[in-house]
Amino acid sequence: MPTKKPTATDAPVHLPLPASALCGQCDASTLGFETTAEITEANGVIGQQRAIEAIEFALGMDKPGYNLFAVGPRGTGKYRLVRGLVEQAAANRTGELDWAYVYNFDDERRPCALSLPAGRGEVLAEAMKKLVHDSRAALTSAFSGEDYRNAVQAIQDDVERRQNAALEELRAQAAAKNITLLNTPMGMGFAPLADGKVMEPENFNQLPEEDRKRIEEDIRDLQEGLRVAMQKMPAVLREVRERIETLNEETAEFATGGLVRAVQQSFSDLEAVATYLERVHADLKDSVDLFLKAQKPPEDDRGPSRGPEADSFFRRYLVNLIVEHKDGAPAPVVYEDEPTYERLIGRIEQRVEMGTLVTDFSMIRAGALHRANGGYLLLDARKVLMQPMAWEALKRALRAGEVRIEPVFGAMGLPVTTMLEPEAIPLQVKIVLLGEGNIYYPLHAYDPDFPGLFKVMADFDERVVRDDATVQKMARLIAARARSESLRPFHRNAVARLIDDMSREEEDSERLSANVEHLTDLMREADYLAGKTGHDVVTAGDVNDAVDAGRRRVSRINERMQAEIMRQTMLIDTAGAVVGQINGLSVYTIGAAAFGKPSRITARVWLGRGDVLDIERTVALGGPLHSKGVLILSGYLGAQYSQDMPLSLSASLVFEQSYGGVDGDSASSAELYALLSALAEAPIFQHFAVTGSVNQRGQVQAIGGVNEKIEGYFDLCDRRGLSGKQGVLIPTANVKHLMLDRRVVEAVEARKFHIHAVSSIDQGIEILTGVAAGKADENGLFPPGSINARVAARLHGFAEARQRFGQPPRWESGT
Incomplete structure (x- = not known):
């Protein structure tokens, strides 16, 4: 044949x-x-060498500002990798400090911060608990004992004796003058006697005037003596108080001095702790009267009182250990999942007493910065930025090198009720933020503090x-x-x-x-x-x-779209050939679902001024990238076919039955094919669908979502029945991106479906029409009958028609 x-x-x-x-x-x-x-x-890490080097550098750099920001999309294992490397670094560091807040004996509103070597904080806290317990029992026993009561009674008896002696002397002087000293509801006073009895007023008034004046004079002298004696009493009472205070101090020293000295001896190597214990020792003696005032009289022999006043008195000697470490343990590694302002810098709690909110140093609670002090703090950058004042508080602590606990309203400059002002704690911590690029880069660009505080970026690759x-x-x-x-x-x-x-x-x-x-x-x-x-x-x-x-769990919307195409509600042809009509492919992403959907694209051409009308853009449904792709078509047409004549066509392009926004340039090659088909009047096989962008030189460029696009068109063809002709045109540059579902691979292997890779518009139009594109010769002429020759001829016809329409009638030109 x-x-x-x-x-x-x-x-x-x-x-x-x-x-x-x-x-x-x-x-x-x-x-x-x-x-x-x-x-x-088994290794739990793959790749990320660049990020690992950055993390190790940041962890090893012991200078201010070299905190780390781990940048990368979620799911790349940032946290697991960072946590592992941080824990390795922490294992080589020890000697961290325990931190506690103690009572400030000079100003109770400003609790003092106390640092101790790791493990010693718990020892001190337990020692002070025992000291409080033993001191309570010792003081109660000492001040309720017989010796103390006898000593107090002796002082009181001495005062009473001295008072009685002074009064007896006055009584003797009065008796010598036949006058007696009386105790009346109005106080002590003198009255004359008659026959050993107080003289009645009527009898006194009947006395001769001389006797009355003498008696009155004697009473005035005695009252003056009484006044002098009474004026000496405050000094006596003051002396008594001082003697009792001295007794109380001596008793308190006797009861608690040995207990305090035992604790002091255990911490004699720590100057700050020793100084604090000296203040405790002095305060126990100086404030014993508060204990006695707060102490309830014991009702039996079960032990000291547990009343709230007594508890309040002894609470000042407890130690509020907010951060503790085991001796020899690695440096702390803390991840704060809820980085609110208070969870970062700490908080001051309150309790209700008699309907009133009260607080003290024992209700100070540590934040993540306290717990990570001396080690590492890991935070989710997005969560920090979402919490009011948390980001500013974190930066303030890093800049100042200390953690200062204050109410959030105070940090915002708003008035707050009087509260504690705890002493700031020095901060030495390595911060590791984890987040995406859309967080890191804006922070670096717009937060002036950020570059100086987070000098190291660990860039995690998503592939x-x-x-x-x-x-x-x-x-x-x-x-x-x-x-x-x-x-x-x-x-x-x-x-x-x-x-x-x-x-x-x-x-x-x-x-x-x-x-x-x-x-x-x-x-x-x-x-x-x-x-x-x-x-x-x-x-x-x-x-x-x-x-x-x-895939099935998220396929409902995709299946509904496919069903509407099958019902011909949405018009898509998968057979036949039509001029100026082509199947373009788009990707829809809805939640976790991503699927391809074919769309009919049509082109119409007529005589005009070289305008390619993008209907989507005209009605504000086309995005900037889609509009850019359409404008490229004009550049291609002009350079390919109109070197020696004006481009004299008008054309319209539209996504049929598109009721939402269209963006991206992945359909620009399909739009150009439709436009060439309309100009050449060459039908396009409808069993093909097309994706790919195009440049002004007619080169087909790579696009995204190539697998979903192919599979979306394959599903439609499979529903209608595979004819053996159907297929998809993709850019050659996308071949390396193909990871298609096994159903598509099996159909291609059985020659029931085809995938063509094209690198130019000429290759694509030949497959779509079955007609050669045609290559221009040295004179710029295309082979007769080729697509390019037919397009060039059509455009020449438009140009000539435009020229004819532009010439004036002969009678107007005078010929």
Whole structure:
């Protein structure tokens, strides 16, 4: 049979991609194990060498401002990696300090901060608890004992004796003058006697005037003596008080001095603690009267009083240990999951007493900065920024090098009720913030304090190169996660399937996603399905089922769109050929779902002034990137076909049945194909769908979401029935991104579906129309009958028609 000779309009054969190019598959036989149970040494990190170097540098740099910001998308294992490296660094540091607040004997509103070597704080706190307990018992016993009562009674008896002696002397003087000293409701006074009895007023008035005057004079002299005697009494009473105070101090010293000295001896090597204990010792003696006032009379022999006044008195000697460490323990590593203002810098609690809020130094509570002092504090940057005043408080503490506890309203400059003002605690801590790039870069640009406080950035990559080394590391990461999550062992085929899914997650057959969270979730789901089917080892089928189940859970909207196309509510052709009409492909992302959807794109052309009208842009439905792609089409048409004539067409492009916004330039190649088809009047095969952007030179460029776009069109064709002609045109640059579902790969392998990779508009238009594009010769002429020749001829016709319309009638020109 003779072979047909090709003509100028016959398109060259463009072979579709083989099935092997559609999905990079991991060879399970190269993994070197049967199941992950055989892997004993598993590494939980893959890649991130740049980030690891930055973290180690920040942890080793012991200078102000070298705090760390770990930047990267969620799921890349930032926290796990950072926490592990921080704990390694913390293990090499010891000698951290315990911190406590104690009573300020000079000003109770300003509690004093006390630092002790690690482990000594708890010892001091327990020693002071015991001191309070023993002192309470000793003081109660001493001041309720017979010796103390006898000593007090002796002092009181001495005063009474001295008082009685003075009064007896006055009575003797009065008796010598026949006058007596009386105790009356109005006080002490004198009265004359008659026959040994107080003289009645009537009898006194009957006395001769001379006798009355003498008696009155004698009474005045005696009253003056009484007044002098009474004036001496305050001094006597003061002397008595002083003697009792001295007795109380001596008794308190006798009762508690040995107890305090025992504690002092235990902490004699710590100057600050020794000074504090001296103040405690002095205050126990000086304030014993407060104890006696607060003490309730014991009702039996069960021990000292436990009344609230007594508790308040002894509370001042307790130690509020807010931060404690074990002796020899590593430096603290703290992660604060809820970094509010108070959880960061601490707070002062209050209690209700008699309907009133009260507080004291014992109600001061540590914040995360206190607990991490001397070590490392890990924080989620987003959570810190979302809490009122937390970010400013953190920066203020880092700048000042100290933690000062104050109410949040005070920090905002608002008036607050009188509260404690605890002494600030020196701060030496390494802060590690974890967050995404959309947090780090604005902070670096707009917060003037940020660059000086966080000098080191650990940049986590969301993907790694897929090679033999990283595949092995990924396999060991899977083994590590299976062990840490208490999952069943994974068969090597399941591991290979998981690795392939990590490439699909990254949409790149030459890369692996570093999203460890996604990997772990898929492993958990596959393990669950393996348990339901009774598998002791997770198989590749379990992983496939988990992937399919995950997609199905979020596929409702996609299936509804596919159903509306099947019902022809939305018009999409998958057979036939139409001029100026093409199937473009878009990606929709709704929540966790991402799926491809075909859209009909149409083009119409007519005589005009070189305008390509983007209907989407005109009605404000097109985004800037989409509008840019349409404007590029004008540049391509002008450079390709209108070097020697004006571009004299008008054209309109539209996404049919599009009722929402359209953005991105991934449909610009499809729009150009539709435009060329309309100009050349060459029908486009509707069994193809197209994606790819285009530049002014006609080169087809890479786009995103290529897998979802192909699978979206494949699902529609599969529902309608695969004809063996249907397929998708993608940019050649996207071939390396193909990680298609096994259903698509199997259909391509069976030659029921085709995927073509094109690098230029000429290649694409030849596949879509079956007509050669045509290449210009040295004179700039295209082969007759080719697409480019037909487009050029149409544009020449437009230009000539425009010129004819622009010429005046002959009678106007005078010919």
